[in-house]
Amino acid sequence: MLYLDNAATTPVRREVLEAMWPFxxxxxxxxxxxxxxxxxxxxxLADARRRIAAVLGTRAGDLVFTSGGTEADNLAxxxxxxxxxxxxxxxxxxxxxxxxxxxxxxxxxxxxxHGFEVTVLPVDGTGLIDPAELESALRPDxxxxxxxxxxxxxxxxxxxxxxxxxxxxxxxxIHTDAVxxxxxxxxxxxxxxxxxxxxxxxxxxxxxxxxxxxxRGALPLEPVLHGGGxxxxxxxxxENVAAAVGLATALELAESERADAARRVSALRDDFIARVQHxxxxxxxxxxxxxxxxxxxxxxxxxxxxxxxxxxxxxxGVVSSSGSACAAGSDEPSAVLLAIGIAPEVAQTAVRxxxxxxxxxxxxxxxxxxxxxxxxxxxxxxxx
Numbered sequence: 001m002l003y004l005d006n007a008a009t010t011p012v013r014r015e016v017l018e019a020m021w022p023f024x025x026x027x028x029x030x031x032x033x034x035x036x037x038x039x040x041x042x043x044x045l046a047d048a049r050r051r052i053a054a055v056l057g058t059r060a061g062d063l064v065f066t067s068g069g070t071e072a073d074n075l076a077x078x079x080x081x082x083x084x085x086x087x088x089x090x091x092x093x094x095x096x097x098x099x100x101x102x103x104x105x106x107x108x109x110x111x112x113x114h115g116f117e118v119t120v121l122p123v124d125g126t127g128l129i130d131p132a133e134l135e136s137a138l139r140p141d142x143x144x145x146x147x148x149x150x151x152x153x154x155x156x157x158x159x160x161x162x163x164x165x166x167x168x169x170x171x172x173x174i175h176t177d178a179v180x181x182x183x184x185x186x187x188x189x190x191x192x193x194x195x196x197x198x199x200x201x202x203x204x205x206x207x208x209x210x211x212x213x214x215x216r217g218a219l220p221l222e223p224v225l226h227g228g229g230x231x232x233x234x235x236x237x238x239e240n241v242a243a244a245v246g247l248a249t250a251l252e253l254a255e256s257e258r259a260d261a262a263r264r265v266s267a268l269r270d271d272f273i274a275r276v277q278h279x280x281x282x283x284x285x286x287x288x289x290x291x292x293x294x295x296x297x298x299x300x301x302x303x304x305x306x307x308x309x310x311x312x313x314x315x316x317g318v319v320s321s322s323g324s325a326c327a328a329g330s331d332e333p334s335a336v337l338l339a340i341g342i343a344p345e346v347a348q349t350a351v352r353x354x355x356x357x358x359x360x361x362x363x364x365x366x367x368x369x370x371x372x373x374x375x376x377x378x379x380x381x382x383x384x
Contacts, residue, residue: 002363004320006203007152007296007354012246013205019249020207031239032230041241047368048241048248049367054330055255056197056214064231066110067243068211069179069200075101075213075224075235076196080144081110083220085090090143092117093222094134096158097339098127098151104335107146116143117169125341127156134163138170139160148177149185149192153323153336153352154287155296157185164193179203179211181186183254184294185356195219200250201243206250210243254357259356266294268364269355273297275368280375286337286350293357298323298352300342306349312374313351318367320353 023044029037031045031126046060051163053060066072066313077093084090097120110116119137121129129147138145145167150157160176167174175196178187182188189197195221201210215221215234223352227236276299281325284300306322313320342350353367 002318002366004318004353004355004359004367005361006356007352008321009202009208010205010356012202012207013159013250013253015253016206016246016249020077020242027241031241032228035039045239045244047242048244050369051248052212053214055187055251057190059212061215061232062214062217064213064215064234065239066211066235067209067240068202069100069177069198070102070211071224072198072200072211072213073100073177074106075221076198076215077103077106077144077146078110078224079221079234080173080175080215080219081116081194082114084143085114085116086219086222090141091115092119092139092142094119094121094137094142094145094147094172096121096123096129096147098123098153098156098336099148100152100179103146103148103177123339126291127151127154127286127336128288128291129158131159131162131166134166137167138167138172142170142172145172146176147173147174148179149181150178150293151287152180152335153334154298154340154349155180155292156288157181157291157293161191161193163239164195168193168195180293180296182251183258185258185382189214196243199247200282201247201250202360204250204254206246207243210240210247212247232377234351257357262294265355265357265359267296268359268361269294270322271361272353272368273363275364276371279368279372283344283375284342286340286342295355295357296352298350299357300337300346301349301351301375301378303348304349304375306351308378309349309351312377313370316370316373318374319369320351322350322365323352 027040029041031042049060049307082150121133164174173195176194177198179200199212202208225236286298333344337347
């Protein structure tokens with residue numbers, strides 16, 4: 001089987017499992033406990049925080065461990081917005097139409113239940129935001145800008161640094177969902193020019209169920225979970241020490257390999273795209289042709305059913321997806337594809353291929369050979 005759905009999840013790396021094991025066994029204490037077992041766990045948690053902060057170019061105290069990217073996005077969007085509401089400094093949000101559901105639904109919640117006004121920035125046919133649109137959208141009462149670094153369905157990479165510079169020049173905090181960017185792009189908060197950044201462990205070789213919000217210490221953040229006051233009062237709940245250690249290990253490994261992996265996989269991705277477009281001339285590449293993640297190639301195959309193509313591909317040993325795994329099972333066309341101007345009937349033919357850093361030339365050739373066969377099989381069935 002050739003697994004090409006790495007944007008949905010990745011396998012846990014062996015190095016990560018080995019780093020976690022001591023904290024699932026001998027060093028199992030609650031890091032809030034004031035005895036030697038608990039203090040050992042607390043030390044491991046602090047070390048994981050320090051290691052992650054070094055990769056992100058921020059302070060250890062700026063990090064909040066969460067249960068995943070969804071919680072990190074919820075905490076960022078709701079936490080920053082509600083803190084601004086409490087302070088009386090803003091009730092306006094700026095976002096994009098192609099955000100992950102965790103951000104989109106958090107914004108919708110704030111609009112429905114707290115009266116926030118929302119400006120949704122337009123995107124072009126490749127999914128890019130024009131920074132001038134953000135400049136026009138900002139208001140004196142804007143509490144937060146939230147725009148993802150790179151899209152999980154079409155792979156388009158946003159000009160986050162330019163967007164961040166505009167937001168911060170107006171004194172408005174900016175959050176970015178960088179879940180898909182991990183392992184491919186520089187995640188430094190200063191490099192990106194953002195005030196808050198969300199990550200998820202299972203996208204880069206750590207286990208499911210651990211994530212992270214990096215938020216600059218001076219930025220007020222209202223907690224979403226209430227309880228014992230862990231994570232400096234920003235996220236209550238006993239910390240998952242083993243998972244935090246795993247996340248730190250995975251992030252360090254990904255960062256050390258990032259430059260070489262991005263360069264190599266980008267070339268293989270471009271080769272795959274060229275092969276598919278040659279073999280299936282009707283295929284529509286979605287997302288920006290250049291400003292895209294190394295690991296994502298996404299197409300629409302007009303005249304087919306995306307789900308049927310996926311089944312045919314799996315019959316040929318290739319596992320991929322129709323888009324966001326978080327929207328799997330929905331009969332509705334992708335909101336991302338609709339936002340970039342894809343017609344609903346074409347959007348439902350989408351297939352996303354997402355590669356790991358270890359993908360090979362043979363993998364690319366095998367997958368590219370399977371695509372026209374799968375598309376032809378589905379097209380034949382629809383015509384019969």
